[in-house]
Amino acid sequence: MVARAFARCALAGILVGALAACGGGGDSDPAVPPANPPVISAHPSAQSVLTDASTTFSVTATGTGLSYQWRRNGTAITGATASSYTTPAASHLDHGAQYSVTVSNADGSVTSTAATLSLLASTNQQVFESLALAPAAGSHRLRWNLNLSGPQTSGNNYAYSEFSVLAQSPLTAGPQTNPQSAPTNLAGSLALTSAGPTRILKNGAILVVPTLQASNRISYVGSDVRVDALAADNTTVAYSQVRSDYTSVSLTGNLSATPAEFAQWFNSFFANPAVFTAGATYAADAGYVKYTSTNLGDRYTAFDCIGATTDTNITPCVSGTTLEAALTTGLVSNSDATTYHLADGTLGTVDGVPVWVATAPRPVSATLSSTVQHRIYFQLNGNVYTGSLIRDGAALGGSYYVSTPGAPTVEERLTFLPYHIRMNKAARDSIAAAMAI
Structure with missing residues (x-):
């Protein structure tokens, strides 16, 4: 009877090429490696920063073939696919934001607890x-x-x-x-x-x-x-x-x-x-x-040249001429006790407006301040006006x-x-x- 069973197994092996599968243990599958999903051993921790500062969240996980995806308030952050994530400069919009990370491999995935970003007042x-x-x-x-x-x-x-x-x-x-x-x-x-x-x-x-x-x-x-x-x-x-x-x-x-x-x-x-x-x-x-x-x-303050006004219609020093022509002749500043000429400064353009800036600072007797200021003259709407520059x-x-x-x-x-x-x-x-x- 045993001989007949062996013959049947041999015959089946010839037919399907599986003779090696016959024998004492009965029918069984090859060994399958055990599953090895990621395990997080250290979750991201809360961070506190000053406004405009960056900070870094990190995770520690075990497992093979790990990949990472960080999220801010549940939304995936483009490109944040490493075990740590450094935020951009923080603003008020980031106060209380929640950062988490999902760690994955072929055997599964796990998501960390969320860590809070808080702003500190200096x-x-x-x-x-x-x-x-x-x-x-x-x-x-x-x-x-x-x-x-x-x-x-x-x-x-x-x-x-x-x-x-x-x-x-x-x-x-x-x-x-x-x-x-x-x-x-x-x-x-x-x-x-x-x-x-x-x-x-x-x-x-x-x-x-x-x-x-x-x-x-x-x-x-x-x-x-x-x-x-x-x-x-x-x-x-x-x-x-x-x-x-x-x-x-x-x-x-x-x-x-x-x-x-x-x-x-x-x-x-x-x-x-x-x-x-x-x-x-x-x-x-x-x-x-x-x-x-x-x-x-740069702060360009405009002054009345003659008289005193309180609106946008400041009084000009010279009308119907160019800035270069006026400074070539010379412009008198009584407060600075100086007559300014073209060579005493630099002529340029600021937001499309011709502006001349004196090289030497204004005297403190005129400004009554330790703030360093420079006399300016500028051309606007066909007139030449005066003021000062604080750099x-x-x-x-x-x-x-x-x-x-x-x-x-x-x-x-x-x-x-x-x-x-x-x-x-x-x-x-x-x-x-x-x-x-």
């Missing part, structure tokens, strides 16, 4: 928000034209305050428009007046930036604060600056013991004994922030104080301050309560 931005961001009561500034000694004249001298408050942080909500409040008169004996607006030459036209109730657009760049001054339409950016080096300082005790940097900034208030009531003190929690500022982009990257000076009374020149009498100051509401209210004029 020290500069935190100090800025301590005054400017609601529920804080605002970043307050004073504007003034006060005599350093003697009486003040209404209509010429003035002192008022204004403030602004951000409803949301630019860190997570993006650029925020920040209108200034209506001015509050600090001097009851003086009319509420102010300097005229700033006019800017940009994109071949004149933009008006109001002095009163102006608007800024606030955003964050790296660890710093960017401030865009908006034209009267509250939309067009007229010029920009970047603020850095923020510090916060408390004000306590008598106004006569005010820190020097604060008293020097508000020189006319503190140097003139008639301005404050003797013995006035600071309210609880009074304080201020100090920072530096840098110009962002990209220039440090923007702040106030000044009289350090050497009686010195023969402005430069010797004054010390120009390289920083800027804004105060909190308690400090502003303390100044207002102390005013004696």
